[in-house]
Amino acid sequence: MPTDRTTPLALSPLTAISPLDGRYARATGALRGVFSEFAFMRARVRVEMEWLIGLSGLGLPELPAFDARTIGALRALTSDFSLADCAQIKDIEARINHDVKAVEYWIKQHAAQVPALQGAGEFIHFGCTSEDINNVAHALLLGEGRHLLLERLRVVHARLRALAHEHAPTPMLARTHGQAATPTTVGKEFANFAQRLAKAIEAIAAVVPRAKMNGAVGNFNAHMVAAPQVDWEAFARGIVESLGLQFNSHTIQIEPHDWMAELFDAIARANTVVLDLDRDLWGYIALGYFRQRPREGEVGSSTMPHKVNPIDFENSEGNLGIANALLRHFSEKLPVSRWQRDLSDSTVLRNFGVAFGHCLIAYDACLRGLDKLEVDQAALAADLDSAWEVLAEAVQTVMRRYGVAEPYEKLKALTRGQAIDQPRLHAFLLTLPIPESARQALLELTPATYVGKAAELARRC
Numbered sequence: 001m002p003t004d005r006t007t008p009l010a011l012s013p014l015t016a017i018s019p020l021d022g023r024y025a026r027a028t029g030a031l032r033g034v035f036s037e038f039a040f041m042r043a044r045v046r047v048e049m050e051w052l053i054g055l056s057g058l059g060l061p062e063l064p065a066f067d068a069r070t071i072g073a074l075r076a077l078t079s080d081f082s083l084a085d086c087a088q089i090k091d092i093e094a095r096i097n098h099d100v101k102a103v104e105y106w107i108k109q110h111a112a113q114v115p116a117l118q119g120a121g122e123f124i125h126f127g128c129t130s131e132d133i134n135n136v137a138h139a140l141l142l143g144e145g146r147h148l149l150l151e152r153l154r155v156v157h158a159r160l161r162a163l164a165h166e167h168a169p170t171p172m173l174a175r176t177h178g179q180a181a182t183p184t185t186v187g188k189e190f191a192n193f194a195q196r197l198a199k200a201i202e203a204i205a206a207v208v209p210r211a212k213m214n215g216a217v218g219n220f221n222a223h224m225v226a227a228p229q230v231d232w233e234a235f236a237r238g239i240v241e242s243l244g245l246q247f248n249s250h251t252i253q254i255e256p257h258d259w260m261a262e263l264f265d266a267i268a269r270a271n272t273v274v275l276d277l278d279r280d281l282w283g284y285i286a287l288g289y290f291r292q293r294p295r296e297g298e299v300g301s302s303t304m305p306h307k308v309n310p311i312d313f314e315n316s317e318g319n320l321g322i323a324n325a326l327l328r329h330f331s332e333k334l335p336v337s338r339w340q341r342d343l344s345d346s347t348v349l350r351n352f353g354v355a356f357g358h359c360l361i362a363y364d365a366c367l368r369g370l371d372k373l374e375v376d377q378a379a380l381a382a383d384l385d386s387a388w389e390v391l392a393e394a395v396q397t398v399m400r401r402y403g404v405a406e407p408y409e410k411l412k413a414l415t416r417g418q419a420i421d422q423p424r425l426h427a428f429l430l431t432l433p434i435p436e437s438a439r440q441a442l443l444e445l446t447p448a449t450y451v452g453k454a455a456e457l458a459r460r461c
Helices: 027-035 037-055 068-079 083-096 099-111 129-165 186-207 220-228 232-242 258-285 313-331 352-370 377-385 387-402 407-415 422-431 436-444 456-460
Strands: 171-176 177-184 291-293 373-375
Touching: 027 037, 027 068, 027 129, 027 291, 027 352, 037 083, 037 099, 037 129, 037 232, 068 099, 083 099, 083 171, 099 387, 129 186, 129 258, 129 352, 129 456, 171 377, 177 258, 186 258, 186 456, 258 291, 258 313, 258 352, 258 373, 352 373, 352 377, 387 407, 387 422, 387 436, 422 436
Parallel strands: none
Antiparallel strands: 171 177, 291 373
């Protein structure tokens, strides 16, 4: 019987439209408590409660100060916020077609049950525009989401650092422009990525979340008419800072999201480092520098039984591409608003979890790939031993020191486009007019020992 496509399937990991909630649900589950509609609604309730509690301390005769019991009851609306509570708010929203006003009405219903709040109902959401609540809530959620990303990125960094130290002395042929080049070590190549990622992590952590609570166009207009004796800017600053955010004093109706753009750009830069790592390791696996430990029962190819494909690095690369496309759109879109407010940012702001989800999937895939890697010492040694021409750099540099005419040109004629082995290179060295000690040092040099400070640099990351 054909499926009735007019009837929606029940939502499950197998019927989810997005792979974030389907195929990759286990990797992204932690984000449900950060970027879901439920999490956003709970954050809004928290902001409304802190604003109301703060108002009660202003000394307005119409709003007596709340005692500790009342403050506890208000904060419990956030700490005890449930899916059922969220559903009630969504029911209100369905009737009135306004999400933040629905939160206000829901809070008023609950406040009416607290004796000390009988006269406080109209101070809920007092002087606020929706964006006063939303921008603070988004800042809080992004702070939590950033923490989750940084946790995983630091695991990736730690793994790279461990690999750098473990393989610090292991020589390998470098590849510039895809061609055999001056040797390095396996550890030094991991160290390069570890250092880059460390800087990127620092940049993500250094971004300061900002928020505003200053009314419809950022000037406290209604606040000053209703209670001109209050220093509303200082009050709003205090509420925002009490939530661990930096206060933005100059805004339109929306907080301009410049700090968000800074955060998303920083995350995208970290992702680019990981993506570069994915591609390099993919290439080294193709060259045979690394083997991949197969998992028991795992199939590499549906038709070629011998294969162990680098699918983890490929999966990571693909998800990082999606994540960065979204992150860069966020950075370009969110700081732009027509005049004092347009709503084109609303749907974009609801997609933070999508970008962060693809980040988490990518980091986990990269870690799986790293954990499968085994260095193939024999392949590395064979590659080095077949590339004696890479010592031409060292030879011509020594020739330069001792004033031998046209050293680069002589080595170019000897090596370019020609196979060079140890005997041929040594025969050339015996003809050079250089000190015997320098000649002996060059004769003792091999591609495997021509690695400079690579091992030291690897251990220093």
